[in-house]
Structures are given as structure tokens and as C-alpha cells.
Amino acid sequence: MRKRKLAPKLTPGEAKERWADAHPPFSHDEYVHEANRCLYCYEAPCIVACPTQIDIPSFIKKIAFDDLKGSARTILEANPLGGSCARVCPTEVLCEGACVYNRWDRPPILIGRLQQVAMDHVFEEKYEPLPPEPKRPEKIAVVGAGPAGLSCAAVLARKGYGVTIYDAQEKAGGLNTYGVAMYKATPKYSLREVASIRKLGVRFRQGVRIGNRIKVSDLLSGNAAVFMGPGLGKETRLGIPGENLRGVMPALDFLEEIHVKPVDTVRAGNTVVIVGCGNTAIDAARAAKRLGATNVIVLYRRTENEMPAYQKEHDEAVAEGCEFRWLTNPVKIMGRGTVTGIRCVTMKLGAKDASGRRRPVPVKGSEHTIECDQVVYSIGQGVDTTFMAAIEGLKTDRKGLVRVNAESMETSVPRLFAGGDCINGGKEVVNAAQDGKVAANAINEMIKNAKGVPHDRSHS
Ligand SMILES: Cc1cc2nc3c(=O)[nH]c(=O)nc-3n(C[C@H](O)[C@H](O)[C@H](O)COP(=O)(O)OP(=O)(O)OC[C@H]3O[C@@H](n4cnc5c(N)ncnc54)[C@H](O)[C@@H]3O)c2cc1C
Ligand code: SF4
Missing domain, CATH: 3.50.50.60 (FAD/NAD(P)-binding domain)
Known part of the structure; x- marks a missing residue:
């Protein structure tokens, strides 16, 4: 029986480097330069693409003039969570994806990072940019x-x-x-x-x-x-034998542990199999790599064309060394007490189902086992x-x-x-x-x- 192996232990320095900020703040010169690239479009497509409809050209113009408080005010009037959205929004498919610069194959304005400049200013200086209205009794x-x-x-x-x-x-x-x-x-x-x-x-x-x-x-x-x-x-369970083995867990639990403990104290398995290919699954894959896992293998029963994850998230995961196995469906988790592998079947795509995507069907005689030390699944949340x-x-x-x-x-x-x-x-x-x-x-x-x-x- 294969012994469960943990990922090599990282030093606090290595861990810090691996979890470094993906969007380090702009310097003063960088943000003034970026803000001045904006064309302040009249019917700005970036505003239309923002679900909160922030007046993007207006907040960018204020940044160009170093009016960070005014800029934060414009952002917060439309989006009370302007701070977290500046960092976590998939801007490439929202505002930045709609920026007119894309039409000329030129890099769009980095709207998220400019928003971050204004919101970081508010949080660092600890002030309230929008004046509150008088108290009400309700x-x-x-x-x-x-x-x-x-x-x-x-x-x-x-x-x-x-x-x-x-x-x-x-x-x-x-x-x-x-x-x-x-x-x-x-x-x-x-x-x-x-x-x-x-x-x-x-x-x-x-x-x-x-x-x-x-x-x-x-x-x-x-x-x-x-x-x-x-x-x-909670996340939907896989519903296959072996799900209760040690080392098998939903992605939300896996990710939560990293959020509540110092990252250099969390140990992933040496080979981690991720089941599912939505954005949460990809977050889990990228987290496992950052925790030091030597191999991270993402299994998805359809193909890259049908995956629910954003293409950018997938591409970044590939660049970080995660492997994707398409048309692969788990049928059993192997191990005695602790996970040692995952039994899978190869799939092929059949006719379209109710979701409009082609239904995956198993290929006869294609069962195979992937040896692994941890299984993290994310196939939907109810x-x-x-x-x-x-x-x-x-x-x-x-x-x-x-x-x-x-x-x-x-x-x-x-x-x-x-x-x-x-x-x-x-x-x-x-x-x-x-x-x-x-x-x-x-x-x-x-x-x-x-x-x-x-x-x-x-x-x-
Ligand atoms: C792993 C992961 C990564 C994500 N990454 C991104 C990202 O990069 N960018 C992005 O834009 N979105 C991302 N999302 C999606 C985003 O986090 C959610 O869409 C958003 O948090 C939804 O907000 P919410 O307030 O509806 O729910 P939640 O953020 O889930 O908050 C619900 C809150 O309600 C509380 N609660 C639940 N039940 C009760 C109860 N009965 N009584 C009292 N309190 C209760 C919970 O404790 C929780 O604090 C991600 C989601 C996941 C799972
Ligand atoms: S579409 Fe681009 S250039 Fe035009 S206002 Fe928006 S961010 Fe500025």
C-alpha cells in the first residue's frame, strides 16, 4: 500500500514569497501615468460593464489630479465594497474587458489597480469620504x-x-x-x-x-x-466510495484553513488531486501549489471549452504548474483510512444536456488510478x-x-x-x-x- 506523502515543508520566507500580493500597489508616478491614459469616454463601455455602474472615467480623472478622496467618494457612492472589488473583481471580463483600448489591441486601462489606489488611501488614512446623513430612528x-x-x-x-x-x-x-x-x-x-x-x-x-x-x-x-x-x-459531496477517507475534503474547508492559520503551518499532500473546474476548484489548485505540493492535478469530466472557470484563472494555474486532465471523472477514492489514490474513467462528449453543454459519457474499459496524497473537491455549492x-x-x-x-x-x-x-x-x-x-x-x-x-x- 502506498504511503501518504506530505508536500515539502516551506520556510516562513518561502511561504511569504509564494503568497505575495498579485497586484502590488502602484507608485505615485505609475498611477498618474495610468490615469492619464484614460480617454474619459463619453458613453464609457467600462461603466456599462460594471455591475455597480461606478462612474469609472470620473474616478480615474480625479486620480490623475491626485484627488484620491474625491475619487474614493465616486467609487463608494456606487459600490460600498469598492475596496475588495478593486482587488478581487474579474476585471478582465468586466470593466477592463470592455475598455475601448481593447478595440485597437492595446492594453486596457488598469481600472482595478487604479481603484485600489483610491481605496487604499481611504483605509490607510482611516477617514470616511462620504458624509453621513442625520440619524434616523428606524x-x-x-x-x-x-x-x-x-x-x-x-x-x-x-x-x-x-x-x-x-x-x-x-x-x-x-x-x-x-x-x-x-x-x-x-x-x-x-x-x-x-x-x-x-x-x-x-x-x-x-x-x-x-x-x-x-x-x-x-x-x-x-x-x-x-x-x-x-x-x-456547504459544497456538494462527490457521492462516490471513499469520500470519508482522511485527506479528502471540500475546497471551501481546504481554503478556509489557509485563511485562519499561518500559511507556513498548513501542509498539503505531495500530490493533490482537485475534482471540478470552476473558479473555486482553480483557487484550490493554485493554493495547493503555493503550499508546496509537487503535483497538482485538476480533473474535469468535460473539456476546457466547457469549464466554468475563467480562462485567465485557468491559464495562470497552468503557468504555476497545475496539470489539467480533461474528460476524466472520478468513480472511487482509494485508500485504507487515508487516501492513496483516485480511480477514474475517461469520458467522451455526447449529445447536449439541459445546460446546453455536451453531456459527458464514460468510455468502456477506461478505468485507471491516479496515485495521490490528497483529494480536494469543488463540484458546486447548494x-x-x-x-x-x-x-x-x-x-x-x-x-x-x-x-x-x-x-x-x-x-x-x-x-x-x-x-x-x-x-x-x-x-x-x-x-x-x-x-x-x-x-x-x-x-x-x-x-x-x-x-x-x-x-x-x-x-x-
Ligand atoms: C473560494 C472562493 C473564491 C472566490 N473568489 C472570488 C474572487 O476572486 N472574486 C470575486 O468577485 N468573487 C469571488 N468569489 C465569490 C464571492 O466570494 C461571493 O460571490 C460573495 O462572497 C458572495 O457574498 P454573500 O454576502 O452573498 O455571501 P458570503 O460571502 O458567503 O457571506 C455570507 C455570510 O453569511 C453568514 N451566514 C450564513 N448563514 C447565516 C445565518 N443563518 N446566520 C448568520 N449568519 C449567516 C456567513 O457566516 C457569511 O459570513 C469566490 C467564492 C469562493 C467560494
Ligand atoms: S473605456 Fe477605457 S478609456 Fe474609456 S473611460 Fe473607460 S477606462 Fe477610460
Whole structure:
């Protein structure tokens, strides 16, 4: 029987180098030069491509004149999570992908890194660029301190409402603190953004899981409105024999460990097999490489053409030494107590399925084993259906995602709003930020119009 081997141990120096910031801040000369390349387009396609519709040419123009505070104000008016979005947004398929420079095959304006300049200035100087409005008596409860909940809370706090966020985790930030690749944004960076929202007067109750002692109905009776941004639940299990062996884990657990422990204390297996080819799977593959794994093999049952991951993320993983095996599907995890290998079959693509992609079908007699020391899987995340099912009158779709009115984010339960991954099934931080902002504005309108909304309620 093959013995499980761990990746070679890294020194703290090596670990630091491997996890270095993927986007080191621009120097003064670099940002002034980059900002001056912008053409300040009249009908700017970059704005249209941004889900929060930041006035990009306007914030860039302010940077060109060294008005970083004014620039941050423009960003935050549209996107309360402008800091994390500057670092984690897939800009190549959003604003930068739409920049007019692409039409002439010239490098687009580095919008994300310019946004980072303005937002770093706010966080380093610890000031509030947007003046808050006078205090109001109404209280709002927010479930979940991830990007959706934080965005909603920030907008409402700036409008003067008393906002309390309830979050199940020890620290706020949701996946920004516990999941997003650390070479894009560290937990420390995420928590700096949380601190800036706390400074607006938002109260955080961490370690409180709504649905246990406090129910959503309690929050509704104690507040003028409730916003829910609980994200998604656990990762879907593989459903094959051997899944409970030591060394087999969902990608979210694997990534969370790196976020809560010093990286030089986390040991990956020497050969790590990743199952799945979405962005989370690729994050896990790149993390395993950074932890020192000698071999990282990503298995996907379809081909590169069908993979859900962004091409850029895949290409960067290849450049970092991750291997991709297409048309390969695991059927059993091997080992006695601890994983030693993964049994796979080769697939071929058949007719199109309901998703419009060609269905993978097994090739007879193609079973083979890949020896490995760790298996990390990421084949999809479902909704926390127990939490949703306990909310009386809440309408969800077939997958358990919360149904909302797209213009207000209001659910089928009056005064209960929702946004982020729990309504879209897992998109990006910027989508969650936009949902939170839209819901906050709708809550404000609802209260101002006082359509039967009880005023002057206290915290539950
Ligand atoms: C590994 C990984 C990497 C990613 N990388 C990127 C990236 O690079 N760029 C990008 O734009 N997006 C990325 N995403 C997607 C992005 O992180 C999510 O779209 C975004 O975080 C969704 O925000 P949310 O607020 O809806 O949910 P979450 O971030 O999941 O936050 C939900 C919060 O609600 C809390 N909660 C849940 N249930 C309860 C309850 N019952 N009571 C109280 N609190 C509760 C949780 O503790 C959590 O803090 C990534 C996702 C993953 C999984
Ligand atoms: S499309 Fe490019 S050049 Fe035009 S305003 Fe946007 S960032 Fe500037």
C-alpha cells in the first residue's frame, strides 16, 4: 500500500514569497501615468460593464489630479465594497474587458489597480469620504456579514439608520475573509474594509447563527426591515466510495484553513488531486501549489471549452504548474483510512444536456488510478435549505435560491429583502455588493414612503 506523502515543508520566507500580493500597489508616478491614459469616454463601455455602474472615467480623472478622496467618494457612492472589488473583481471580463483600448489591441486601462489606489488611501488614512446623513430612528437587521450584507449595511448606516449585522462566523467579511484567494486580498485587507463599515456605526454580532435561538421572524418583529445575505451552504459531496477517507475534503474547508492559520503551518499532500473546474476548484489548485505540493492535478469530466472557470484563472494555474486532465471523472477514492489514490474513467462528449453543454459519457474499459496524497473537491455549492425552509412564506426556486423582486430585492415575505449568492447561486463579490446597495435603497424608500411600516422599533 502506498504511503501518504506530505508536500515539502516551506520556510516562513518561502511561504511569504509564494503568497505575495498579485497586484502590488502602484507608485505615485505609475498611477498618474495610468490615469492619464484614460480617454474619459463619453458613453464609457467600462461603466456599462460594471455591475455597480461606478462612474469609472470620473474616478480615474480625479486620480490623475491626485484627488484620491474625491475619487474614493465616486467609487463608494456606487459600490460600498469598492475596496475588495478593486482587488478581487474579474476585471478582465468586466470593466477592463470592455475598455475601448481593447478595440485597437492595446492594453486596457488598469481600472482595478487604479481603484485600489483610491481605496487604499481611504483605509490607510482611516477617514470616511462620504458624509453621513442625520440619524434616523428606524432599526434594520442584516443576516450575514459577507459582501451582500456589508454593502446593504453601509448604505443604510450612511443614510442614518441603526443597523445590526448578525453573522455566524467568528470574523466578519464572509468569503472575502474566509475564501477569496489571499494573493488577491488577504483576510487582513477584508477586515480593514469591515472596520471602515463599523466606523459608520454598524453593530456587528459575530458568532450568532440566525435560525437557532434568534429567528428571522424575531428580527422582522423587532426591526423596520431585514436583509438576508447568508451566501450558500456547504459544497456538494462527490457521492462516490471513499469520500470519508482522511485527506479528502471540500475546497471551501481546504481554503478556509489557509485563511485562519499561518500559511507556513498548513501542509498539503505531495500530490493533490482537485475534482471540478470552476473558479473555486482553480483557487484550490493554485493554493495547493503555493503550499508546496509537487503535483497538482485538476480533473474535469468535460473539456476546457466547457469549464466554468475563467480562462485567465485557468491559464495562470497552468503557468504555476497545475496539470489539467480533461474528460476524466472520478468513480472511487482509494485508500485504507487515508487516501492513496483516485480511480477514474475517461469520458467522451455526447449529445447536449439541459445546460446546453455536451453531456459527458464514460468510455468502456477506461478505468485507471491516479496515485495521490490528497483529494480536494469543488463540484458546486447548494443553498442552506434548512435555514430558508424555516422562514414562513419565503418563496424559493427549484434549486432553493431565494426569489426576489429584481428591482427592490424584496422577497415574498414583506419587509424581508435578500441578495448575494443566496439569490444568484454564486456569482462575484461585485454582484453581492450591487444587490446589497439596491436592497438598502429600496428599504430606505419603503420606510420614507411609510407604506404601513412600523417606525421607531428597537433592536431585538
Ligand atoms: C473560494 C472562493 C473564491 C472566490 N473568489 C472570488 C474572487 O476572486 N472574486 C470575486 O468577485 N468573487 C469571488 N468569489 C465569490 C464571492 O466570494 C461571493 O460571490 C460573495 O462572497 C458572495 O457574498 P454573500 O454576502 O452573498 O455571501 P458570503 O460571502 O458567503 O457571506 C455570507 C455570510 O453569511 C453568514 N451566514 C450564513 N448563514 C447565516 C445565518 N443563518 N446566520 C448568520 N449568519 C449567516 C456567513 O457566516 C457569511 O459570513 C469566490 C467564492 C469562493 C467560494
Ligand atoms: S473605456 Fe477605457 S478609456 Fe474609456 S473611460 Fe473607460 S477606462 Fe477610460
